[in-house]
Amino acid sequence: xxEVRDVVKRFGGxxxxxxxxxxxxxxxxxxxxxxxxxxKTTLFNVITGYYRPEEGRVLYRGEDITGLRxxxxxxxxxxxxxxxxxxxxRLTVLENVMSAAMYGRKAASRSEAKEIAMDWLEYVRLxxxxxxxxxxxxxxxxxxMELARALSTGPxxxxxxxxxxxxxxxxxxxxxxxxxxxxxxxxxxxIMVEHVMKAVMSISDRVFVLHRGxxxxxxxxxxxxxxxxxxxxxxxxxxxx
Amino acid sequence: MELxxxxxxxxxxxxFILALIFPLFADEFMVSILMQAYLWAFLAxxxxxxxGYGGQFSLxxxxxxxxxxxxxTILLESYGVSPWIGMWAAGLVAGAAGALVGFASLRLRGPxxxxxxxxxxELVKLLLLYFKDITGGxxxxxxxxxxxxxxLFESQAHYYYLMFALMVAGVxxxxxxxxxxxxxGLVAIREDEEAAEGVGINxxxxxxxxxxxxxxxxxIGGTIxxxxxxxxxxxxxxxxxxxxxxxxxxVVGGAGTPYGGLIGALILVPLSLYLxxxxxxxxxxxxxxxxxxxLLVVVVMVPGGIYGLVRRKxxxxxxxGK
Amino acid sequence: MVEFSAYTQxxxxxxxxxxxxxxxxxxLSLIWGVMKAVNWAHGDFLMVGMYTAFWTxxxxxxxxxxxxxxAFILLGLLGMVTHVIAIEPVVEKPGGHEATLLTxxxxxxxxxxxxxxxxxxxxxxxxxxxxxxxxxVFGIRTSVAEAIAFVVSIVAIVAVDQFLKRVRIGKAIRxxxxxxxxxxxxxxxxxxxxxMTFGLGVALAGMAGVxxxxxxxxIRPLAGYVWDxxxxxxxxxxxxxxxxxxxxxxxxxxxxxxxxxxVFSNAFxxxxxxxxxxxxxxxxxxxxxxxxxxxx
Numbered sequence: 001x002x003e004v005r006d007v008v009k010r011f012g013g014x015x016x017x018x019x020x021x022x023x024x025x026x027x028x029x030x031x032x033x034x035x036x037x038x039x040k041t042t043l044f045n046v047i048t049g050y051y052r053p054e055e056g057r058v059l060y061r062g063e064d065i066t067g068l069r070x071x072x073x074x075x076x077x078x079x080x081x082x083x084x085x086x087x088x089x090r091l092t093v094l095e096n097v098m099s100a101a102m103y104g105r106k107a108a109s110r111s112e113a114k115e116i117a118m119d120w121l122e123y124v125r126l127x128x129x130x131x132x133x134x135x136x137x138x139x140x141x142x143x144x145m146e147l148a149r150a151l152s153t154g155p156x157x158x159x160x161x162x163x164x165x166x167x168x169x170x171x172x173x174x175x176x177x178x179x180x181x182x183x184x185x186x187x188x189x190x191i192m193v194e195h196v197m198k199a200v201m202s203i204s205d206r207v208f209v210l211h212r213g214x215x216x217x218x219x220x221x222x223x224x225x226x227x228x229x230x231x232x233x234x235x236x237x238x239x240x241x
Numbered sequence: 242m243e244l245x246x247x248x249x250x251x252x253x254x255x256x257f258i259l260a261l262i263f264p265l266f267a268d269e270f271m272v273s274i275l276m277q278a279y280l281w282a283f284l285a286x287x288x289x290x291x292x293g294y295g296g297q298f299s300l301x302x303x304x305x306x307x308x309x310x311x312x313x314t315i316l317l318e319s320y321g322v323s324p325w326i327g328m329w330a331a332g333l334v335a336g337a338a339g340a341l342v343g344f345a346s347l348r349l350r351g352p353x354x355x356x357x358x359x360x361x362x363e364l365v366k367l368l369l370l371y372f373k374d375i376t377g378g379x380x381x382x383x384x385x386x387x388x389x390x391x392x393l394f395e396s397q398a399h400y401y402y403l404m405f406a407l408m409v410a411g412v413x414x415x416x417x418x419x420x421x422x423x424x425x426g427l428v429a430i431r432e433d434e435e436a437a438e439g440v441g442i443n444x445x446x447x448x449x450x451x452x453x454x455x456x457x458x459x460x461i462g463g464t465i466x467x468x469x470x471x472x473x474x475x476x477x478x479x480x481x482x483x484x485x486x487x488x489x490x491x492v493v494g495g496a497g498t499p500y501g502g503l504i505g506a507l508i509l510v511p512l513s514l515y516l517x518x519x520x521x522x523x524x525x526x527x528x529x530x531x532x533x534x535x536l537l538v539v540v541v542m543v544p545g546g547i548y549g550l551v552r553r554k555x556x557x558x559x560x561x562g563k
Numbered sequence: 564m565v566e567f568s569a570y571t572q573x574x575x576x577x578x579x580x581x582x583x584x585x586x587x588x589x590x591l592s593l594i595w596g597v598m599k600a601v602n603w604a605h606g607d608f609l610m611v612g613m614y615t616a617f618w619t620x621x622x623x624x625x626x627x628x629x630x631x632x633x634a635f636i637l638l639g640l641l642g643m644v645t646h647v648i649a650i651e652p653v654v655e656k657p658g659g660h661e662a663t664l665l666t667x668x669x670x671x672x673x674x675x676x677x678x679x680x681x682x683x684x685x686x687x688x689x690x691x692x693x694x695x696x697x698x699x700v701f702g703i704r705t706s707v708a709e710a711i712a713f714v715v716s717i718v719a720i721v722a723v724d725q726f727l728k729r730v731r732i733g734k735a736i737r738x739x740x741x742x743x744x745x746x747x748x749x750x751x752x753x754x755x756x757x758x759m760t761f762g763l764g765v766a767l768a769g770m771a772g773v774x775x776x777x778x779x780x781x782i783r784p785l786a787g788y789v790w791d792x793x794x795x796x797x798x799x800x801x802x803x804x805x806x807x808x809x810x811x812x813x814x815x816x817x818x819x820x821x822x823x824x825x826v827f828s829n830a831f832x833x834x835x836x837x838x839x840x841x842x843x844x845x846x847x848x849x850x851x852x853x854x855x856x857x858x859x
Contacts, residue, residue: 050435074441086436088429090497099429100440102422110422153440298664348845352601352664356795357844363792364837371830481788485672492665527680533672540665541652 001026001189002047002078002157007056009042009213016042017053018213024157024191029183031204031221032193035233038210040193041083044159048080049073060157077105079155083162083193085142089135096134097121097148104153113152120148124178139166144175151182158182160192164199172196176203201225209233260405264398270518272401278510279404280466285491285502286411287458291339292488293496294424295451296431297346301358303483304365305335305456309463310473314382315375317391324392328464332457338365339456343449359481366479381474384467392468400469407465408503411458415499427451428497482529489536495548504548509535568702574821575703579713581817583775585810586716587790588797589723590767592809595798597740597760600650600660603667605794606787607674608638608765612772613782614682620689627691627777628711634769642765645670646758654757678784688780708778715774717810719767724806736760796840 002024009017017039024030032040045051047058049070058066060076068076079100088096094117101113108116121127124144129137137145143163150158160179164172180203182188194200200207201221209216209230217227224230264272284306291297312334313327322330342361349357369376376382387393394400418424426447429437438444467473486509494505513528520527543550591605602608615634620627649666653659693708727733738746739756747753775790776782796816801808819839823832 048439050438069443070435070438071441071443074439080439082436082439086433086439088432088436090432091425091428095425096429099425099437099442103426103441105441110420149440296661298661300668345841345845351660352603353799353844355664356799357841360792360837360840360844364834364841367830367834367837371834485668489668489672527676530673530676530680533669533676536672537649537666537669540662540669541649544653544656544658544662 001028001061002191003057003059004043004047005057005059007043007046007053007058009039009046009051009053016213017046019056020210020213020215021056022208022215024189027183027187027189029180029189029203029205030191031200031207032191032210033195033197033200033207033224034210034216037212039213040210041161042213043210044080044161044191044193047073048078048159071103074103074153074155075105077154077156078159079104079150079153079157080159081143081146081150081161081163083165085139085146087134087137087142087145089133091134092131093121093126093134093137093145094118094130096145097152100149100152101154104155106154116152116154117148120151121145123151124148140171143167147175147178155188157189157191160190162193162195165195172199179203197225264401269397273397274511274514276397276401276404277514278506279401279408280462280469281486281490281510282503282506283404283407283411283465284459284462284487285494285506286408286415286499287455287462288487289415289491289496289498289502290418290427290455290458291343291346291452292455293491293498293501294419294427294431295346295448295455296497297448297452298351298355298488299342299358299452299455300355300481300484300488301342301360301362301365302455302459302487303479303481304358304362305339305459306463306466306483307365307369307473307475307478308335308338308456309460310467310478311369311376311382311463312460313464314384314467314473317386318382318384321386323390324464324468325390328392328461331464332460335460335463336453336457339459340449340453342456343452346448346452347445359484362479362481362484366475369475369479376475379475381472381477384471392465393471403465404469407462412499412503414458415502419497419499423447423450431497486532489532491546493535493539493546495546495550495552498546498548498552501546501548505546508547570825572703573825574818576705576709577817577821577824578814579705579709579817580820581814582713582716582810583709583771583813584790584793584797584817585813586712586719586774587768587771588794588801588809588813589720589806590764590771591794592798592801592806593723593767594761594764597736598650598654598663598757600654600663601667602761602764603664604645604671604674605764605768606791607671607678608642608768608787609772609775609790609794610678610782610784610787611641611674612638612769613776613779613786614678614772615769616773616776617687617689617782620691627689627693627773631715631770631773634773635766638769638772639762639766641769643758643762645765646761650761651754651757675784675787682784684784686781686783686786688782689776691777694778706778712774712777716771716813719770720806720810723767727806732756732759792836792840796843800843 004020004022006019006021007017008019020043034040042051046053049068052067057064060078065073065076097117097120098113101108101116118127121130124147126141126144126148129141134145147163164175167175176199179190179192183190192200204221207221207224208218209224211233216233217224217230263275288299288302292299309331312331313324316322316327316330317324342358345357346354370378426442429442430444430447434444490505490509491502493509494503495501509532513531516528516531539546587609591602594600594602612634615637616627616630619625619630619633649670650663653662653666656662693711694706696707697704698707698710727737735751735756738751739753743753793816797809797812800816801812820836823835827835
């Protein structure tokens with residue numbers, strides 16, 4: 001479904017991504033992990049059009065989308081959340097999510113958009129906050145709102161950037177279940193960047209490990225967590241399955 | 242809640258009727274003051290599209306007033322086109338210039354944009370002076386026609402109704418605009434440009450069109466202004482003071498809201514005109530100082546403007562009453 | 564040959580003027596760089612400086628260069644008062660930079676109106692021996708007033724640079740400009756530094772106003788604008804965080820204006836000034852506020 005081919009992204013002298021290739025199959029949940037500064041968010045920014053790579057291609061359903069502007073990539077059916085949530089602070093939660101439905105893939109009318117937005121707000125259990133200004137939300141709610149907003153664009157492929165970081169364990173497990181259900185019940189394809197190993201390992205179909213801007217390992221959660229290279233890269237950080 | 246909104250409508254209806262019959266019992270001076278407040282309210286609301294909803298602080302809107310005023314006046318005086326038609330052309334000319342400013346806003350943020358718009362307005366003024374064959378240069382253009390078919394009236398009361406209609410149209414437009422797809426997109430960009438792109442909003446196009454809409458409306462306001470004063474000249478229209486006042490009125494009233502422009506204008510315009518009348522305009526600058534003081538006080542003490550304050554108070558009372 | 568030397572004369576005059584632009588821009592650049600806030604009233608503080616020169620010289624008959632010291636102190640105080648009223652209450656709030664734009668705009672309007680009320684709109688100037696005395700170097704003639712203004716500009720810029728590099732408070736100002744959070748962590752009183760920066764920036768504007776007034780015959784409430792626009796161009800052209808850059812940018816812009824006068828008609832030259840200004844603004848916004856769009 002998505003194919004990233006030999007992507008190189010530099011910032012000045014720093015090579016953030018060094019010939020990274022990655023594929024995602026339809027209806028798969030791919031966990032993208034790696035230590036801080038390994039290039040995970042940069043890769044997201046390349047896929048979603050925020051960065052233009054110096055080399056390499058990004059293909060989506062066989063179509064070259066490299067360097068398309070972000071709003072056009074949304075229209076192709078790829079949506080994302082941000083590592084640090086970016087709410088439209090002075091719009092209500094409902095308007096935040098509606099904006100995505102109105103401008104996303106389908107360009108829904110106002111009433112349709114409201115329906116779509118309410119559905120997703122219910123899905124992420126934020127419906128009772130619909131009329132609150134987004135800046136009043138706490139960090140967990142902001143993340144959930146961003147998830148609902150991304151979903152309202154009507155994506156087939158969803159990129160989640162550290163969705164569960166900062167959540168307490170029980171909240172984390174709930175959100176993780178929600179994400180898994182998106183794949184199992186709604187047929188979405190998801191790439192999720194996570195620091196919390198437990199979350200990634202428990203729900204991913206496959207895990208891709210980035211280290212210093214290049215692929216370190218790839219495979220099932222079990223394979224990856226036993227990989228000595230991965231263990232070394234995380235330098236003793238315990239990885240639990 | 243139900244009762245509350247009924248009351249709201251009753252109050253609005255009473256105010257509306259009072260405004261309509263105002264010229265019947267008020268003297269010419271009072272009518273003229275309120276009329277000017279409406280005009281400034283409309284200009285502030287036009288500014289609000291880009292300045293409030295778009296979050297791009299323009300200090301060059303006097304240029305759009307001038308472009309609108311000159312377009313319709315030249316059409317009227319040189320070609321006999323009625324301003325009832327000419328005002329749309331005025332809007333288009335100003336709107337095209339607004340699109341250029343919108344392109345600039347893609348690169349310029351905050352104070353840089355404000356500076357750019359100041360320079361833009363100065364440039365427009367100099368060009369109006371330079372092309373004197375068309376614009377009359379420093380002598381300006383005097384409107385010589387008369388009659389309502391040319392949007393020219395005998396009494397101030399007629400202008401009062403014209404400006405009242407303009408102001409009401411402005412409020413209704415903003416009410417519709419802020420709930421529209423485009424309006425939400427523009428606000429989303431103001432709040433977070435990257436997130437806006439991330440939900441599929443075309444940032445470039447939205448910003449350019451937003452600026453064009455703002456300028457279009459301001460251009461129409463320019464036509465009406467010219468029709469009222471009957472005389473236009475670059476140095477009396479393209480004044481930084483005007484650009485500043487428009488922005489100040491909107492910020493004081495509450496930027497990014499449908500009523501901010503009206504509230505700000507109803508407070509600031511009568512106050513400054515009264516000050517001028519009391520001191521006979523002998524002391525230049527006295528009415529202007531008011532704008533500075535009120536702007537300073539509101540920004541420091543009441544962020545969100547007066548409408549924002551009222552709304553917060555009202556919301557908290559509603560919540561408290563629950 | 565006669566023509567050539569006339570042109571040289573003109574260009575040198577404009578280069579000298581450009582040097583003074585550097586001084587008028589210095590305070591603006593300092594405040595902008597440290598607080599990331601534009602002092603919208605900068606030109607009006609210049610104007611107040613000009614009037615300070617006018618009144619002290621005409622009322623008390625003191626030397627205009629002593630007036631420059633008076634203006635430095637007076638405007639420094641005025642700047643600190645302005646800071647307390649208009650900057651400090653909003654600068655750290657969300658949207659604070661937009662708010663400072665509005666509050667300094669309010670201050671600008673107030674200062675202009677006050678000047679109109681107190682001193683009327685009619686332009687003023689004062690006679691002084693420096694303006695009417697000329698010196699000639701290598702066949703280039705210039706008034707002593709302009710020559711002194713140019714020299715003081717360079718001295719002031721060097722002095723400010725050294726102050727920022729060597730004096731304790733200066734170093735603290737630099738620290739705040741580069742990393743306000745870090746500065747606070749190492750125990751710098753950030754609000755106090757902001758206050759001093761704003762005071763210093765406005766004091767420099769006041770001093771610049773006096774120097775301008777020694778040769779500029781047009782002291783009036785709206786005189787700030789002419790110098791304001793030039794100051795903004797210089798700051799933007801020089802880029803933030805450079806003190807020496809200001810003087811070079813000033814001279815370049817002065818010379819460009821001179822060339823504009825030679826090549827174009829005067830009416831068109833004014834148009835050109837704004838076209839160039841817009842071009843500079845549009846082509847050189849990097850390193851300023853709106854960094855790059857693509858930064859997540």
